[in-house]
Amino acid sequence: DSGVTQTPKHLITATGQRVTLRCSPRSGDLSVYWYQQSLDQGLQFLIQYYNGEERAKGNILERFSAQQFPDLHSELNLSSLELGDSALYFCASSGVGGTYNEQFFGPGTRLTVL
């Protein structure tokens, strides 16, 4: 158990819909990262938040947005869903600074868009 929790575990929805994925980082971790894992693209970094502020952006679509709240939990919002958005979405957290700090990953949310 990494200490990172993600809800829901599974999500099935239709094209055009909007969903929200939730992540609670390990106690005390200020950084939250979102990654997408699909069969054709592999594991890709989407976005990072640090103590409520956006820190880095990766290959995140404009239809996707995220935020980190004062209690440090984070939400990833996916809108106007397409079939290609079906993937595993992982959240990770890490401590203060340093590229040597390991990231702790949650169990993921499996999104299926029908």
Add this chain to the structure above:
Amino acid sequence: DAKTTQPNSMESNEEEPVHLPCNHSTISGTDYIHWYRQLPSQGPEYVIHGLTSNVNNRMASLAIAEDRKSSTLILHRATLRDAAVYYCILRDSGSNDYKLSFGAGTTVTVRA
């Protein structure tokens, strides 16, 4: 990000050592070498990291070539639980970029 190259797959027998190579010929002086693994149906988990010297922890050892252009992750006695995809990732300590850039990794199969 500097690129890494890993074999697509490796097989091992249970309780035998596994040596997973990683080539990173364009590594810079500030790049740390990190290894993560992803067990089936789970999120990735940290294994080990190093800069120049060989490193050991309870999970594995990391052997880094003197010129740092390659490294090897060593699982000393593979168990069935070590069957996973192993990712070799470079992270630049000189930047504020903390993301992990995953490649395809090496799929390790452990035979009982």
